[in-house]
Amino acid sequence: xxxxxxxxxxxxxxxxxxxxxxxxxxxxxxxxxxxxxxxxxxxxxxxxxxxxxxxxxxxxxxxxxxxxxxxxxxxxxxxxxxxxxxxxxxxxxxxxxxxxxxxxxxxxxxxxxxxxxxxxxxxxxxxxxxxxxxxxxxxxxxxxxxxxxxxxxxxxxxxxxxxxxxxxxxxxxxxxxx
Amino acid sequence: xxxxxxxxxxxxxxxxxxxxxxxxxxxxxxxxxxxxxxxxxxxxxxxxxxxxxxxxxxxxxxxxxxxxxxxxxxxxxxxxxxxxxxxxxxxxxxxxxxxxxxxxxxxxxxxxxxxxxxxxxxxxxxxxxxxxxxxxxxxxxxxxxxxxxxxxxxxxxxxxxxxxxxxxxxxxxxxxxxxxxxxxxxxxxxxxxxxxxxxxxxxxxxxxxxxxxxxxxxxxxxxxxxxxxxxxxxxxxxxxxxxxxxxxxxxxxxxxxxxxxxxxxxxxxxxxxxxxxxxxxxxxxxxxxxxxxxxxxxxxxxxxxxxxxxxxxxxxxxxxxxxxxxxxxxxxxxxxxxxxxxxxxxxxxxxxxxxxxxxxxxxxxxxxxxxxxxxxxxxxxxxxxxxxxxxxxxxxxxxxxxxxxxxxxxxxxxxxxxxxxxxxxxxxxxxxxxxxxxxxxxxxxxxxxxxxxxxxxxxxxxxxxxxxxxxxxxxxxxxxxxxxxxxxxxxxxxxxxxxxxx
Numbered sequence: 001x002x003x004x005x006x007x008x009x010x011x012x013x014x015x016x017x018x019x020x021x022x023x024x025x026x027x028x029x030x031x032x033x034x035x036x037x038x039x040x041x042x043x044x045x046x047x048x049x050x051x052x053x054x055x056x057x058x059x060x061x062x063x064x065x066x067x068x069x070x071x072x073x074x075x076x077x078x079x080x081x082x083x084x085x086x087x088x089x090x091x092x093x094x095x096x097x098x099x100x101x102x103x104x105x106x107x108x109x110x111x112x113x114x115x116x117x118x119x120x121x122x123x124x125x126x127x128x129x130x131x132x133x134x135x136x137x138x139x140x141x142x143x144x145x146x147x148x149x150x151x152x153x154x155x156x157x158x159x160x161x162x163x164x165x166x167x168x169x170x171x172x173x174x175x176x177x178x
Numbered sequence: 179x180x181x182x183x184x185x186x187x188x189x190x191x192x193x194x195x196x197x198x199x200x201x202x203x204x205x206x207x208x209x210x211x212x213x214x215x216x217x218x219x220x221x222x223x224x225x226x227x228x229x230x231x232x233x234x235x236x237x238x239x240x241x242x243x244x245x246x247x248x249x250x251x252x253x254x255x256x257x258x259x260x261x262x263x264x265x266x267x268x269x270x271x272x273x274x275x276x277x278x279x280x281x282x283x284x285x286x287x288x289x290x291x292x293x294x295x296x297x298x299x300x301x302x303x304x305x306x307x308x309x310x311x312x313x314x315x316x317x318x319x320x321x322x323x324x325x326x327x328x329x330x331x332x333x334x335x336x337x338x339x340x341x342x343x344x345x346x347x348x349x350x351x352x353x354x355x356x357x358x359x360x361x362x363x364x365x366x367x368x369x370x371x372x373x374x375x376x377x378x379x380x381x382x383x384x385x386x387x388x389x390x391x392x393x394x395x396x397x398x399x400x401x402x403x404x405x406x407x408x409x410x411x412x413x414x415x416x417x418x419x420x421x422x423x424x425x426x427x428x429x430x431x432x433x434x435x436x437x438x439x440x441x442x443x444x445x446x447x448x449x450x451x452x453x454x455x456x457x458x459x460x461x462x463x464x465x466x467x468x469x470x471x472x473x474x475x476x477x478x479x480x481x482x483x484x485x486x487x488x489x490x491x492x493x494x495x496x497x498x499x500x501x502x503x504x505x506x507x508x509x510x511x512x513x514x515x516x517x518x519x520x521x522x523x524x525x526x527x528x529x530x531x532x533x534x535x536x537x538x539x540x541x542x543x544x545x546x547x548x549x550x551x552x553x554x555x556x557x558x559x560x561x562x563x564x565x566x567x568x569x570x571x572x573x574x575x576x577x578x579x580x581x582x583x584x585x586x587x588x589x590x591x592x593x594x595x596x597x598x599x600x601x602x603x604x605x606x607x608x609x610x611x612x613x614x615x616x617x618x619x620x621x622x623x624x625x626x627x628x629x630x631x632x633x634x635x636x637x638x639x640x641x642x643x644x645x646x647x648x649x650x651x652x653x654x655x656x657x658x659x660x661x662x663x664x665x666x667x668x669x670x671x672x673x674x675x676x677x678x679x680x
Contacts, residue, residue, distance in 0.1 A: 157230025
């Protein structure tokens with residue numbers, strides 16, 4: 001009797017899991033049980049046709065802006081010189097502390113999602129529709145200290161340039177009068 | 179010791195080059211002040227340093243290289259050619275100081291690419307570039323589109339008899355007014371009117387697509403500068419793809435098409451002569467070649483099923499082709515996607531579009547629609563001659579700010595320029611092949627540099643040989659100045675060391 005109850009519970013749990021997973025897989029429009037391929041962004045761009053429709057895992061720095069569009073957002077992820085757009089539900093985005101730009105190294109994230117070589121939803125963009133986004137490492141501010149030698153050279157050159165320009169204009173005026 | 183006339187000529191050329199540089203140096207103050215406002219003090223110091231260095235060089239040349247003579251036609255042409263090279267060398271200083279370039283040659287490549295409105299870049303880590311440096315990149319392309327000589331003429335270079343030589347030397351030969359200085363001022367006025375309209379449109383669009391107001395303004399200003407000048411630079415490494423927005427793409431499309439039109443056409447339309455827009459041989463030629471090449475590209479893309487639907491075909495296929503035809507170089511795909519996905523037929527259409535280019539006396543590069551139109555009319559005229567009796571007189575007319583009769587002089591002029599474009603295009607393609615790139619990729623990139631376009635198939639990177647970078651720099655320079663100033667500069671330098679006097 002006890003054995004029957006355990007079996008029933010197991011079947012119910014499996015059914016519940018399947019019901020939860022099927023709509024997600026349908027949303028993604030792909031085989032949910034397909035293996036996730038960890039890839040570099042440069043490979044995704046170089047071999048876009050090979051990864052088209054595949055579930056991929058990428059890691060990189062969030063750069064520039066988080067561009068909100070309704071209940072989704074666009075973020076652009078940079079990895080070894082190649083940046084790719086990621087379309088993500090707002091709720092799935094982690095708390096972002098830093099976006100990569102001149103003043104900061106952006107937060108590093110690990111993303112799994114479906115790669116599209118020419119996304120029909122986004123006008124043919126090469127993009128990734130995110131399923132999970134995890135914060136791997138917080139970004140940090142970058143300091144750019146003022147180089148005093150360059151500042152000195154800037155002052156010296158500016159003064160010499162202005163003095164020479166005055167000399168030139170004076171000579172030109174004198175020649176015009178004569 | 180009395181100097182020979184040739185060296186006196188050099189004095190005149192260097193004097194005016196100095197004047198142009200001195201005026202040009204003040205441009206550095208714009209990114210310098212931008213950097214200060216953004217709290218970026220290290221780049222601000224770099225820009226003040228560059229301002230001082232360029233002004234020192236320019237003022238020295240202007241002050242010490244002079245002999246009181248007024249410049250002639252040849253001086254104007256040689257000054258135009260040499261000024262662009264000197265501007266390339268000195269403008270690379272802020273780039274080099276930024277630490278985003280692997281060599282000074284790479285920095286010079288990017289300056290020439292910006293000034294000639296090409297848009298190819300060798301910059302490293304573009305996504306972490308300062309606001310000041312981005313301002314400088316886009317300012318260079320904006321000023322280069324109108325012309326650094328046009329800027330100097332509009333501001334303070336009197337020019338004298340050589341004024342028209344300066345102007346023509348920079349690849350513009352259309353006078354909007356009888357005076358070259360008034361023409362230069364009119365070109366800048368037209369550009370500033372569009373600058374305000376275009377920046378406002380992209381600013382609003384930027385906020386609508388999720389950029390913060392401050393970022394939307396800066397991106398709007400920069401993208402507009404590259405858009406109008408058919409330059410193709412963008413503040414992010416993904417170029418226009420970064421924004422993932424049909425709205426942004428649509429606005430950039432409108433302004434790069436408008437930017438590729440002749441300034442004289444803008445002036446005519448602004449004065450109320452809207453008929454010129456549909457009658458002008460350049461707009462007719464542009465419309466015809468754009469339609470034919472779009473069909474060709476779409477045929478190739480549809481055949482290979484590159485894009486899943488019509489919207490994608492327009493946003494990727496048509497946008498890239500129009501960007502190529504107007505010699506803008508904005509991209510919404512990755513360079514390697516051209517090579518891996520587009521196929522030969524679509525690439526052929528893009529290469530042809532890049533070579534044909536936009537209108538004469540505009541910010542665009544390439545053969546120019548005017549020359550393509552004139553050559554097409556000449557073919558029609560010759561065909562008529564073949565079909566009619568030998569005694570018949572065949573008169574061919576074309577509309578270009580009034581009805582004109584096609585003469586041998588126009589046909590010869592157009593054919594010579596097109597021929598020279600083809601020669602330097604073949605030269606760059608051969609250099610690309612010699613550097614080890616596949617034929618189609620070498621040809622694609624050669625068309626892009628020769629037509630001052632900026633689309634890339636992935637050849638142009640910092641790792642290409644220095645020789646290939648130099649060839650590309652030469653092609654961008656020669657293509658932008660349309661050869662006359664280049665030939666004049668070469669002849670001028672040769673005359674300094676040869677026996678023949680000017």
